[in-house]
Amino acid sequence: MRSQPAIxxxxxxxxxxxxxxxxxxxxxxxxxxxxxxxxLVSGDFDELPIEIRHIAFNWHVLANMSGxxxxxxxxxxxxxxxxxxNLRYEAGWDGQFLRFIAVSQIIKDTELTVNYNxxxxxxxxxxDSWFEDNEVxxxxxxxxxx
Numbered sequence: 001m002r003s004q005p006a007i008x009x010x011x012x013x014x015x016x017x018x019x020x021x022x023x024x025x026x027x028x029x030x031x032x033x034x035x036x037x038x039x040l041v042s043g044d045f046d047e048l049p050i051e052i053r054h055i056a057f058n059w060h061v062l063a064n065m066s067g068x069x070x071x072x073x074x075x076x077x078x079x080x081x082x083x084x085x086n087l088r089y090e091a092g093w094d095g096q097f098l099r100f101i102a103v104s105q106i107i108k109d110t111e112l113t114v115n116y117n118x119x120x121x122x123x124x125x126x127x128d129s130w131f132e133d134n135e136v137x138x139x140x141x142x143x144x145x146x
Contacts (some may be wrong), residue, residue, distance in 0.1 A: 007033050008075055008112055020111045021075045027106040033087060034100045036076035041069045057098065061119045063091035072098045075112075082113035089114055089121035 007027055013020040027033060038057070041048065045058055048069060055077035059068040070091075071077055076098050079087065087100045103123045106112070117125040 007031075010075070010078065013080065013111065017080045019078065020080045020113075021078050023106050023108055023110050023112055026108050027102045029102055029104050031102045032099055033102055033112060034074055034076065035092070036072040036074040036098045036100070038070035038072050038076070038096060038098055040065075040095075041071060042067055043069070045069055057089075058119060059091070059095065062089075062098075062121060063095040065095050068095075070098065076100065079112055079114045081116040082111075083115050083117060083125055085113040085115040085118075085123040086110070087112055087114050088123045 007024055008021040009024050010019050010021055012018065038059075040059065041052065041056065044067075045053060045056065048056060052069075052071070056069040056071055059065045059070045062070070076089075079100070084103075086102060086104055086106050088103050089098050089100050091097070092099060100112075100114070114121070115123050115125055
């Protein structure tokens with residue numbers, strides 16, 4: 001599988017989420033936004049260090065590879081959460097990469113988001129408690145004054 005450059009750029013969101021990834025051009029529904037190689041990490045998700053759990057994907061669910069989690073390279077582990085999100089994600093057929101796909105038309109300079117609660121990479125979920133479930137407190141910081 002050949003890699004392709006991301007269709008985005010990183011900037012501060014101006015919120016407690018900190019940095020986010022934004023569309024560098026309009027993106028069509030169904031368009032692949034990014035293909036990210038992954039680093040596989042063995043072990044139970046709940047036993048991973050908390051810093052790794054914050055960026056890891058459950059590879060058992062996505063790639064049917066029991067006992068593994070994945071850390072996405074590129075922007076893959078930087079997309080912020082939204083419910084609903086404007087991207088969905090899926091494992092590559094060989095379990096070595098993640099594909100991020102637009103679920104709707106995305107306007108240039110819109111933040112690109114995924115749904116952390118949807119285990120299968122879906123853009124929506126009934127539950128919206130990933131932060132609480134994973135003991136994540138969004139970073140509160142002073143924003144620079146304009």
